[in-house]
Amino acid sequence: MSRSPIAILVPLAFLAGLYFAVFSSVAQFLPALLNGLTVTVSVAVPSILLAYAISLLAGLGRLSSIAPLRWVSVVYIEVFRGVSLLVVLFWLYFVLPEFGLTLSAYTAALLGVSLNAGAYGAEIVRGAVRAEPKGQYEACVTLNMPPLRKYARIILPQALVIAIPAMTNMTIELLKGTALVSAVTLVDLTAAGVRQNQLTYRTVEIFSVLALIYFCLAQIVRFSGARLEHVFNRHLGER
Amino acid sequence: MANEKIRFEGVTKRFGALTVLDKLDLSINDGEVVTIIGPSGSGKTTVLRCLMTLESIEDGLIRIDGEPLNKMESEGRLVPASNAHLRRMRLKLGMVFQSFNLFPHLTVLQNCVEPPIFALGVTRDEARSRAQELLDMVGMGDKQAHYPAQLSGGQQQRVAIARTLAMQPEILVFDEPTSALDPETIEEVTSVIRSLAVKHSYTMLMVTHQIAFAHDISDRICFFDKGRIVEQGPPAAVIDAPTEARTQQFLRKVAQAR
Numbered sequence: 448m449s450r451s452p453i454a455i456l457v458p459l460a461f462l463a464g465l466y467f468a469v470f471s472s473v474a475q476f477l478p479a480l481l482n483g484l485t486v487t488v489s490v491a492v493p494s495i496l497l498a499y500a501i502s503l504l505a506g507l508g509r510l511s512s513i514a515p516l517r518w519v520s521v522v523y524i525e526v527f528r529g530v531s532l533l534v535v536l537f538w539l540y541f542v543l544p545e546f547g548l549t550l551s552a553y554t555a556a557l558l559g560v561s562l563n564a565g566a567y568g569a570e571i572v573r574g575a576v577r578a579e580p581k582g583q584y585e586a587c588v589t590l591n592m593p594p595l596r597k598y599a600r601i602i603l604p605q606a607l608v609i610a611i612p613a614m615t616n617m618t619i620e621l622l623k624g625t626a627l628v629s630a631v632t633l634v635d636l637t638a639a640g641v642r643q644n645q646l647t648y649r650t651v652e653i654f655s656v657l658a659l660i661y662f663c664l665a666q667i668v669r670f671s672g673a674r675l676e677h678v679f680n681r682h683l684g685e686r
Numbered sequence: 687m688a689n690e691k692i693r694f695e696g697v698t699k700r701f702g703a704l705t706v707l708d709k710l711d712l713s714i715n716d717g718e719v720v721t722i723i724g725p726s727g728s729g730k731t732t733v734l735r736c737l738m739t740l741e742s743i744e745d746g747l748i749r750i751d752g753e754p755l756n757k758m759e760s761e762g763r764l765v766p767a768s769n770a771h772l773r774r775m776r777l778k779l780g781m782v783f784q785s786f787n788l789f790p791h792l793t794v795l796q797n798c799v800e801p802p803i804f805a806l807g808v809t810r811d812e813a814r815s816r817a818q819e820l821l822d823m824v825g826m827g828d829k830q831a832h833y834p835a836q837l838s839g840g841q842q843q844r845v846a847i848a849r850t851l852a853m854q855p856e857i858l859v860f861d862e863p864t865s866a867l868d869p870e871t872i873e874e875v876t877s878v879i880r881s882l883a884v885k886h887s888y889t890m891l892m893v894t895h896q897i898a899f900a901h902d903i904s905d906r907i908c909f910f911d912k913g914r915i916v917e918q919g920p921p922a923a924v925i926d927a928p929t930e931a932r933t934q935q936f937l938r939k940v941a942q943a944r
């Protein structure tokens with residue numbers, strides 16, 4: 448059955464009209480939101496990279512045969528899992544200066560967000576490394592692979608692929624968690640939205656756009672994760 | 687008399703309260719092909735794993751070329767082996783696993799090239815040309831760029847054999863190398879192992895349930911039960927004319943299962 452293009456165009460035009468009627472005020476607050484988005488992204492991107500590095504170090508540290516490394520990792524993981532990000536941010540920004548260490552709002556935000564996410568990431572890395580089949584370790588032993596090579600070349604490349612879905616989750620959580628950095632005076636996407644709401648009272652429009660932007664950011668992360676997983680899994684097949 | 691290559695002296699292995707190897711004595715000569723047969727749970731795999739240093743042993747000594755493996759000599763006394771000692775001793779040993787244990791994220795060629803580079807310190811070119819030779823030998827020369835998941839079980843096991851040989855061991859250890867394979871692909875693996883046993887001078891210690899194959903290639907068969915050697919000797923004796931009741935019973939069962 449063929450449909451005339453008009454049958455499709457008419458409802459589309461109607462929806463577009465409705466959209467502009469409701470969102471005609473977007474131009475009023477959008478620039479401010481985009482400024483907030485820049486702050487969110489400039490906190491999130493380096494935090495993600497730092498969180499990954501911390502995850503790897505603390506995750507492996509927790510599995511280490513060297514006891515002090517294990518203790519440090521456990522303490523770090525438990526402290527940052529147990530204390531909410533908001534409280535961590537307060538500590539970094541308001542409490543540390545009392546002890547003579549003053550951080551800029553941006554540094555405090557970046558550290559707080561990545562240390563918080565890294566604690567969860569460390570457990571993901573640990574789980575993924577432990578999920579590695581025993582046979583892989585035994586092959587490394589019988590082939591006399593030196594410990595560093597064993598991890599760098601055999602265990603980690605496989606474990607990190609296993610970790611991708613959970614790491615994607617963690618990354619999205621981190622992204623959404625950046626909404627708390629307004630607690631240390633940064634005007635991120637959420638803070639910009641709250642401000643614009645107070646100025647323009649366009650509550651529905653502002654928070655719809657806000658939700659849409661966070662959703663799109665999360666989709667970018669999700670898509671990248673799925674892409675990575677696909678690329679790496681191509682050869683691994685069923686195990 | 688031929689040189690003694692491997693010697694188990696009173697080796698005892700326990701898992702908790704379970705004694706899996708009970709004061710095992712076993713001596714294998716240079717170039718000898720020895721196959722262990724026996725019922726499930728009798729400790730066959732454990733013998734191989736102790737030799738490969740994958741398990742620690744509670745009591746006793748394993749020697750390779752007369753040198754202690756699980757212990758080392760220090761100021762005239764035997765002390766537990768250091769990692770460096772184990773590493774050095776393991777250079778003589780190579781193991782082929784029932785489940786292949788190839789590295790799934792590496793190609794066939796990488797699987798065979800990387801361990802010698804990292805563990806033996808040979809150059810990449812040297813490792814590659816040797817790996818290619820070995821892959822040709824096991825009939826996998828045309829699959830170098832494949833990943834393990836793209837191969838059949840028999841093909842994966844042949845790659846695993848090539849990977850083990852790439853480490854230039856003197857002793858080859860096989861734990862049920864064909865047990866995870868489809869019946870059609872067993873032959874392609876046994877024929878590779880057969881050629882290793884016949885044409886090369888490797889000392890071989892194998893566990894298999896393929897009695898006919900064991901008969902074919904072994905210089906000696908050890909029948910194992912409850913962590914002890916019940917009966918051993920040439921295949922013509924142990925398989926064709928066993929004297930122990932346990933051996934006879936086991937071989938009858940295996941024959942029936944066919």
Ligand SMILES: Nc1ncnc2c1ncn2[C@@H]1O[C@H](COP(=O)(O)OP(=O)(O)OP(=O)(O)O)[C@@H](O)[C@H]1O
Nearest residue numbers: 701702704706724725726727728729730731732733
């Ligand atoms: N890691 C372990 N922990 C506890 N018990 C173990 C362990 N590995 C093996 N065993 C036990 O030791 C005994 C001997 O095991 P082993 O794998 O050597 O037997 P096997 O002769 O190779 O048997 P199969 O023919 O089934 O492979 C079995 O009872 C087994 O349950």
Ligand SMILES: [Mg+2]
Nearest residue numbers: 730731732862
């Ligand atoms: Mg076994």
